[in-house]
Amino acid sequence: MLENILEYQKKDAMLVKIERELENSESKRVVNEMVEQVKQAQNKLVALERSASQIIAEYEKLKQRFEHESKKLEDVKKVDFSKKSENELRESTTVINRQIASMLTLNKEITKLSNRIVSALNDFEKTKQAGVLAKKKYSESIEKYNKFASNKNNQITQIKADLSNLAKKIDSKVLERYNKMRDDHKFPIFVPLVNNSCGGCAMEVPSARLDLLKKEKMLECESCHRMIYISDKPKTK
Numbered sequence: 001m002l003e004n005i006l007e008y009q010k011k012d013a014m015l016v017k018i019e020r021e022l023e024n025s026e027s028k029r030v031v032n033e034m035v036e037q038v039k040q041a042q043n044k045l046v047a048l049e050r051s052a053s054q055i056i057a058e059y060e061k062l063k064q065r066f067e068h069e070s071k072k073l074e075d076v077k078k079v080d081f082s083k084k085s086e087n088e089l090r091e092s093t094t095v096i097n098r099q100i101a102s103m104l105t106l107n108k109e110i111t112k113l114s115n116r117i118v119s120a121l122n123d124f125e126k127t128k129q130a131g132v133l134a135k136k137k138y139s140e141s142i143e144k145y146n147k148f149a150s151n152k153n154n155q156i157t158q159i160k161a162d163l164s165n166l167a168k169k170i171d172s173k174v175l176e177r178y179n180k181m182r183d184d185h186k187f188p189i190f191v192p193l194v195n196n197s198c199g200g201c202a203m204e205v206p207s208a209r210l211d212l213l214k215k216e217k218m219l220e221c222e223s224c225h226r227m228i229y230i231s232d233k234p235k236t237k
């Protein structure tokens with residue numbers, strides 16, 4: 001029983017190694033990074049679109065104010081000042097000056113808004129380009145990764161076939177447990193007893209449990225939950 005499990009684990013270690021190679025490959029890293037960058041660019045474009053509609057709304061408001069002020073100036077032009085008294089002229093001057101001041105403020109606001117529009121357009125263009133570049137890099141990397149992965153796939157298929165043959169000799173409950181821990185990235189799952197300690201996490205096995213282990217040949221580590229085994233046979237390694 002134990003021998004079968006250990007043989008299974010030894011074979012599986014080859015699969016784990018290949019899986020890690022695939023997971024840690026440089027092209028895979030770039031693929032993940034580019035997926036992240038494309039996502040970020042998309043989020044930023046959505047935010048920019050939102051701020052663009054805000055700018056448009058502000059622009060509409062300014063335009064209305066500008067039209068309103070222009071009309072007032074037009075009205076001033078129609079006034080015949082030759083027939084006005086000195087007092088009236090003074091009053092008109094104050095009104096016109098206020099008018100001009102208001103137009104100047106409006107002008108400043110329009111300049112500010114157009115700067116914002118230019119910078120938003122630049123941002124939009126830059127973000128779009130970054131997105132396009134990330135997508136291009138993504139395609140290149142995924143192609144590289146797929147080539148790398150397909151080289152490994154033959155090996156994986158062979159190992160998986162071997163594993164499923166070996167699995168037939170192992171208790172299904174034990175295998176289920178094994179696979180669960182494997183999914184949790186605890187590998188190896190079966191570890192030898194080393195100096196009365198767990199061969200996985202080095203936690204010392206209490207003497208009472210040591211007796212149990214000697215009897216059962218296998219025992220779950222209370223610390224890392226790996227299966228500690230003990231072999232009757234003298235060490236061959």
Ligand SMILES: [Zn+2]
Nearest residue numbers: 198201221224
């Ligand atoms: Zn342990």
